[in-house]
């Protein structure tokens with residue numbers, strides 16, 4: 381049995397059940413690179429402040445480097461005896477350098493140590509997620525460019541509404557992911573604050589140089605209140621929320637891919653290499669991959685809600701409840717990153733079935749709004765035009781025709797303003813081209829949006 385880092389005050393052995401229930405080593409071992417990185421910076425600072433000697437610091441830093449390499453090579457078992465990663469690293473250090481290793485924890489508590497480790501972890505996770513978001517945006521923008529002029533039905537209430545460009549639809553997701561990336565980058569500012577030097581809650585009696593540690597670890601600043609620094613996990617919650625938002629956006633896109641790949645829609649096919657089959661129905665080809673991303677969204681939301689709930693009634697400062705932050709964070713980060721990785725690949729495996737998209741635009745009176753706008757152009761007020769077109773649709777439904785199949789005489793019954801030129805306005809394929817103000821679905825507007833996105837994402841500009 382290992383000596384506990386807090387053993388002095390205790391006269392009885394810890395119950396075995398308590399040892400295992402209390403331990404976080406089973407999951408916080410993921411923090412080891414950060415724990416060691418933080419310890420090295422702390423150690424150098426202790427020497428700089430004359431709290432330990434330079435020789436002592438050199439020995440400790442060297443041993444910590446060895447421990448890191450051994451951990452990298454899987455040479456430790458993450459046994460519950462260690463309680464947590466901080467205990468494991470300290471024990472390994474003492475094994476290597478003797479009682480000198482016991483000096484490392486001077487002026488430090490596991491409370492500020494774990495706050496530091498988690499901040500370092502989140503900082504890396506954010507960088508990785510931001511890269512993956514950009515990768516997905518590059519794929520989306522590429523798809524939009526390849527399908528720039530493809531017309532498809534746009535929907536509201538999942539009812540055909542107006543013709544839009546497929547490229548515009550895809551670029552909508554680029555916008556969502558762009559904001560998601562911005563949220564992570566804004567959150568990074570708040571994560572990038574160094575908590576070490578807060579000690580347990582009150583700050584240390586030693587004259588620690590916190591700025592030096594922050595500089596060494598690449599932090600932008602130091603925390604301003606020791607009690608806050610060891611007791612809040614808002615930066616983890618922000619990560620979980622930002623991650624939930626990305627998952628929500630991906631889940632909506634996945635939902636569309638699932639619907640679009642159904643026989644009823646038939647707008648896309650997903651390549652065989654990204655689908656799976658059925659053990660009983662030989663004909664089946666199922667969109668499991670977007671379904672799984674949609675499904676895993678619930679898991680990330682769950683971690684957000686669970687940690688919010690864990691935190692909601694904790695008195696200041698540190699409470700052991702906060703140990704529950706880690707599994708939520710690690711699983712959310714892994715899930716988010718694997719989903720983003722798979723999503724970028726999946727999007728490349730989608731083929732759009734242009735003829736099906738075009739066919740779907742022809743049915744369902746998608747030009748009705750343009751017809752009303754046409755009447756406005758002839759001097760009719762919009763409300764009246766809306767009413768007239770509504771009645772025309774009713775007639776068309778009755779006669780089992782589309783609007784463009786009505787004769788000019790049939791249409792003139794509704795408004796004498798209607799002329800031959802109306803048929804141009806009834807062609808759904810032409811509808812997007814009337815909408816080229818910024819943000820609209822016209823080919824010129826979408827092309828400009830693509831160009832701007834490509835520039836921002838460092839992709840080469842399209843030939844103009």
Ligand code: ARG
Pocket residue numbers: 404408464490491494698700702703704
């Ligand atoms: N494993 C603990 C956690 O994750 C580390 C901090 C322990 N601090 C303490 N005072 N028991 O929160």
